[in-house]
Amino acid sequence: MLEPKAGAAKASAEGWKCFRRKAMAADGRMFSLNRTPMKVVIEFYRTRVADDAHAVVGRETVDAADRDAAIEIARHLARTLNMPQWPDAVAIADADGTTIYSSIIAAPADIDKGPIS
Numbered sequence: 001m002l003e004p005k006a007g008a009a010k011a012s013a014e015g016w017k018c019f020r021r022k023a024m025a026a027d028g029r030m031f032s033l034n035r036t037p038m039k040v041v042i043e044f045y046r047t048r049v050a051d052d053a054h055a056v057v058g059r060e061t062v063d064a065a066d067r068d069a070a071i072e073i074a075r076h077l078a079r080t081l082n083m084p085q086w087p088d089a090v091a092i093a094d095a096d097g098t099t100i101y102s103s104i105i106a107a108p109a110d111i112d113k114g115p116i117s
Contacts, residue, residue, distance in 0.1 A: 037065055038064060040095070041092070042074045043058070043090065044083060044087030045057060045089055057083045057085050057087050060081065074101075088104065
């Protein structure tokens with residue numbers, strides 16, 4: 001169990017803390033938990049090919065350690081978030097509204113079952 005940084009305030013309403021130790025990502029990379037997470041907005045949307053219109057079908061604001069962590073969270077949410085339709089794409093923006101990542105989402109093989117949440 002990771003211990004909170006000495007003198008750190010209790011978890012905020014968002015539920016995050018700063019930690020003194022390092023952690024291991026799922027792929028084996030080590031990353032530091034010393035820095036304060038950044039707040040990102042993850043938007044899932046559908047696109048219409050005829051005029052490239054975008055309709056947001058899901059939006060979540062989360063705290064992530066860095067860009068890679070935000071992408072990992074977005075991938076998890078794409079599979080588990082209860083949305084009215086399967087999204088075609090995802091965009092991740094920082095607190096200032098600057099897009100830091102954008103990608104097309106491949107439809108899952110069991111698309112008829114809907115989101116699993």
